Amino acid sequence: MNESLHGQLHRVQTFLAVVDFASYTRAAQYLGISKAMASLHVKTLEQVLATPLLTRTTRHIALTETGQDLYDEFKGIVANIDTAFDNVLHGRNRVSGKLRISSTAEYAQAYILPLLPLFTARYPEVRLSYHFNSSLNDLVAEKLDLVIRLGHLADSGFKGRQLADYGIVLVASPVLLASLAVAQPEDLAACPWIGNSNLAGPPAWTFGHPRRGEVQVRMTPGHESNSATAIRAMALAGLGLAVLPEWMVLDDLADERLLRVLPEYSLARQPVHVLFPNSPHLPRKSRVFIDFLAEHLGHA
Numbered sequence: 308m309n310e311s312l313h314g315q316l317h318r319v320q321t322f323l324a325v326v327d328f329a330s331y332t333r334a335a336q337y338l339g340i341s342k343a344m345a346s347l348h349v350k351t352l353e354q355v356l357a358t359p360l361l362t363r364t365t366r367h368i369a370l371t372e373t374g375q376d377l378y379d380e381f382k383g384i385v386a387n388i389d390t391a392f393d394n395v396l397h398g399r400n401r402v403s404g405k406l407r408i409s410s411t412a413e414y415a416q417a418y419i420l421p422l423l424p425l426f427t428a429r430y431p432e433v434r435l436s437y438h439f440n441s442s443l444n445d446l447v448a449e450k451l452d453l454v455i456r457l458g459h460l461a462d463s464g465f466k467g468r469q470l471a472d473y474g475i476v477l478v479a480s481p482v483l484l485a486s487l488a489v490a491q492p493e494d495l496a497a498c499p500w501i502g503n504s505n506l507a508g509p510p511a512w513t514f515g516h517p518r519r520g521e522v523q524v525r526m527t528p529g530h531e532s533n534s535a536t537a538i539r540a541m542a543l544a545g546l547g548l549a550v551l552p553e554w555m556v557l558d559d560l561a562d563e564r565l566l567r568v569l570p571e572y573s574l575a576r577q578p579v580h581v582l583f584p585n586s587p588h589l590p591r592k593s594r595v596f597i598d599f600l601a602e603h604l605g606h607a
Contacts, residue, residue, distance in 0.1 A: 321348035403432035410455040412439040465582040471604040474553040478565040480545040492522040499547035502528025514572040
């Protein structure tokens with residue numbers, strides 16, 4: 308590769324990183340160069356193309372129209388170059404590299420972490436980097452390959468695949484439930500609730516009954532959290548009604564620390580998705596992990 312093309316590729320990679328991180332400092336740290344060098348790479352690229360690619364303010368970096376075109380054009384090209392090098396260095400049939408994945412702590416502890424020894428035994432050259440997180444972070448900016456998320460999520464620019472589903476239940480502490488007059492779903496609107504701040508859309512639940520059909524109830528959370536563990540703790544403390552994964556509260560229900568509210572009504576099962584960047588290339592390490600999860604979690 309001649310020096311001119313080599314230099315241009317370095318500049319394009321720097322430009323892509325600056326856009327992905329929305330920061331010269333973070334892009335430079337990721338690439339292992341100085342902030343001044345990152346800035347020089349982008350400025351040189353703009354000089355070569357004779358047009359600005361980024362607009363800069365003290366707090367914000369935005370793409371110009373030409374910058375957006377360049378980003379869209381080169382993002383997939385650079386990913387394919389990386390893939391080609393990986394195929395040559397490691398062989399097309401080998402799976403290797405660091406796989407950065409994220410999930411909510413509760414679901415991971417119950418379902419994902421027990422599977423990891425099986426995965427690493429099958430693919431010993433993959434190094435796992437596991438992050439517990441309950442919010443949907445920017446996959447690109449956080450440099451994650453895959454995130455596993457529960458429930459119906461807001462629309463995003465990510466691609467996804469459903470892996471499984473799970474049951475959810477409405478619960479309350481015995482003391483709180485004894486103080487409430489709840490005979491039908493419509494009574495729930497006036498009750499104290501503990502909300503999940505991760506959920507998309509207005510806070511509402513649809514309760515189904517085998518004979519009476521469906522009733523939608525809108526809730527007004529008095530307390531909320533983005534952690535299912537915290538929501539469970541608040542429910543145990545009697546701070547409000549809570550909708551929680553059934554697998555999280557089986558022991559609480561068995562020991563009557565929590566009680567089912569309107570047990571003759573059911574809530575719809577919730578999906579488990581794996582999300583990944585919307586790019587032309589899905590790395591082999593990501594693809595085999597997604598297939599592995601689908602195989603073991605029961606939703607191909």
